[in-house]
Amino acid sequence: IAISCPAWAQSDPLPSWNDTAPKKAIIAFVDRVTKEGGPDFVPPADRVATFDNDGTLWVESPVYTQVAFAFDRVKQMAPQHPEWKTQQPFKGILEGDMKAVAATGEKGLFQIVVATSTGMTNEQFEQTVSDWIAQARDRKFNHPYTELIYQPMVELLAYLRSNGFKTFIVSGGEVGFMRPWTEKAYGIPPDQVVGTTMKTQLETQDGKPVIMRLPEISFVDDGPGKPVGIDTFIGERPIAAFGNSDGDQQMLEWTAAGPGPRFMLLVHHTDAEREYAYDRKSSVGKLDKALDEANAKGWTVVSMKDDWKQIFAFQP
Amino acid sequence: IAISCPAWAQSDPLPSWNDTAPKKAIIAFVDRVTKEGGPDFVPPADRVATFDNDGTLWVESPVYTQVAFAFDRVKQMAPQHPEWKTQQPFKGILEGDMKAVAATGEKGLFQIVVATSTGMTNEQFEQTVSDWIAQARDRKFNHPYTELIYQPMVELLAYLRSNGFKTFIVSGGEVGFMRPWTEKAYGIPPDQVVGTTMKTQLETQDGKPVIMRLPEISFVDDGPGKPVGIDTFIGERPIAAFGNSDGDQQMLEWTAAGPGPRFMLLVHHTDAEREYAYDRKSSVGKLDKALDEANAKGWTVVSMKDDWKQIFAFQP
Ligand SMILES: [Ca+2]
Ligand SMILES: [Ca+2]
Incomplete structure (x- = not known):
């Protein structure tokens, strides 16, 4: 029997995840929605997954x-x-x-x-x-910020894409600050980065058109702004959403409120040694109401300390 | 020699185009940017192509x-x-x-x-x-509007995508009006549709989150708005842009102003028999200044009458 099983089926798509409940829930969800002919099959065109950035894909402590x-x-x-x-x-x-x-x-x-x-x-x-x-280097790890990305989440992004998902960032951060590096860091191209936007306008400089950044915020992609950002920029409701704070609560609720199979996940910062530990009382990435809702509704909550074998690629 | 040439190289990717200058220019451009090791090679991640919709991909006469x-x-x-x-x-x-x-x-x-x-x-x-x-049916052809799409442009979209391009709509039309049908008509998914947007907000109805459409226009994606829309929604400058009116002038100028190989094309409505003929004096899809600029700068201008073998799939 072992011989008839193809080699790829035995390779682990999420090697930085411990074999605990969150990993099992992710894989079970992906298996359900990709099983052709199954009751929960979702066509590839509708496999939209949205990810918060700060604290979900990379470090946000002690300051964004x-x-x-x-x-x-x-x-x-x-x-x-x-x-x-x-x-x-x-x-x-x-x-x-x-x-x-x-x-x-x-x-x-x-x-x-x-x-x-x-x-x-x-x-x-x-x-x-x-x-x-x-x-730039951060103070705690002395690494470039683009190395302070969570290896388990990078694996998760790739795993979802290899199963036909389109992966988007939906962040309170400004799009102009994220787009220069998200493709290299996460494999997410500029047009799949949704975020807060500044007002801009077309001008002419030395006979050439330029886009000028004006001193006015156009749209805040946080909290209740996240479903609005998703609707405006993506135009489809996600079937899976990933966040880490109360600023993601409405995005997860919006995702959960659609028909058919749904997957909602919160990253809980519980590892003071390998990263940081904070939640209900933090001024950055406060996780309070959304944690209660996740517990009440059975959304997946990742404990970084318990569920992640490795946090950063540079750590053992 | 003929035998060593693979079969696919001989099939025509643009069968509804006559073998005139525009078709040759398109194919020459795609060959240049996709030739690995060539001086004008563009990596797939940067192969962004933007298309106006009304009058460029489907009929806009006598009214949008x-x-x-x-x-x-x-x-x-x-x-x-x-x-x-x-x-x-x-x-x-x-x-x-x-x-x-x-x-x-x-x-x-x-x-x-x-x-x-x-x-x-x-x-x-x-x-x-x-x-x-x-x-709904239009009056002249008595066909559904989604059949009033230009077969040569549908082939062009598919040809570009098969060469690693990501194809976007950048239209003055409202995104909410386009997204329900663009994937089926053009193979363009909702998140690759940029357009005019209404202001919206998150509300709760019967305990469920909803996105409410408010009586306020948020962003007008036309004329000078098109480069702004491209920058906000796509985050990358196109290397190829396709339009049909003065409302596309800034999009084509923005595209042309980038470094490296560039392709700008205007669809000129010259076929009163098979479609409509209009340009400088039309109230819908006015093509005047952009036509002068195209002629002055050597942008490609398609004469529907002369350059398209077939206009609609339902026509002979
Ligand atoms: Ca966050
Ligand atoms: Ca047009």
Whole structure:
């Protein structure tokens, strides 16, 4: 009998996952929806899977990577902005006074975004992001951020695609910050990245058309914005959705509310040693209401400590 | 020598095209960008091609299909709206007085859009569009609108995809009106349809999440909006773009302004017998400035009469 079984059937598509309930649930779901003639078969065209990014596909602690980027940009740009020495939130960033930065709230964050990522063309911003991503290192692991991606999730993306799924990012992060590197990191091309968008407009520079990034947020792809983003950019309801925080709750509910087989999963950060441990009281990636709903409704919850054999490719 | 040539190399990928300059230019371009090791090779990930819809992939005369849909909806909904008997532009539609409708201008058109396609969920609208598309017939050909698609363009889409291109629609039409049928008609899935969008929001109905269509246009994907739509939804500059009117001028300019090999094409409606003939003075699909620019810059211009052997699949 062993001889009649083809070799590929014995290779493990998710080797970084422990053989616990989440891995079994994922494989059982994929088997159900791909079994031709089966009662839960889903045609390939409808196999849409959406993934949150920060905290689901890569590290978001202690600050979102896009915030780290913006802070670095403020420091780089400071010589051209002497006025920042006395203006919050810029003063706080330059002096490492995070309390002063936090005190400026949403308005301060918006000022930082405007100062560091608008008033330039989309191509200039793409180059800026690519340059930063190539050289920046996080503090805890001292690795490039694109190496702080979760190996089990990278395997899961590839496993779903090899089973006919189309994989999308649906993130609160800004699309212009993600698209320069998602294809290389996750195998997800720019047009399958949904996120927060800045207002842009077509202009002419030196006789050539350019897309200018304006100091205005056009759409916030978080919380109740995620189903809206999915509807606007993808135009189809996912049959599987993956997140890690309360900001994903509506995306998972929207996915669950469709007909036929559905798969909802939350990544729970439980591994203080290999990564970080946080949930209900975290200011970044708060997981509270969505965790209760997952438990109540039987959505899959991954404990990074228990369910992942390996977290990063660079770790043993 | 003939024997060593594989059979597939001899089959014609564009059988509905005459063997004139446009067909030769298309094939030469595809050969250039797909030749591995060649100076103009483009990796598959960057083979993005964008297509206008109305007048480029399907008929737009004498009125845009979406306008025909909206007018039919007004007639269907009239019994629930007795006030329309005395209110323009509705009165004009019900009485067949197109002059009165036209007199209400953009404001009137917007009122029609709001009345016929908002205040309902995205799923209700999708069902409404699907039902209409299934039964509506145009007046000249008496065929369903999804049969009024240009067979040479359908072949071109398939030819590009078989050469590793990702094909997108970038249309002034509303995405919600196109996505229900583009996959079946053109092989283009919902997430590869870029268009004008309505503002939407997440609501709860009977305990279930729904996406509600609000009476506000969010983004107009026409003229200078097309490069913006491409940047926002696709995130990559096309290397090939196909249009038919001045509303495509900026999309073609945006495509042309990138580095490396580029292909820009305009469909010129020159066949009054098999389809329609119109250009510089038409109120629908006006082709004037873009035609001058195409001629000046050597973009490919297709004369439907001269370059297409067959226009519709149902015609001989
Ligand atoms: Ca997250
Ligand atoms: Ca058109």
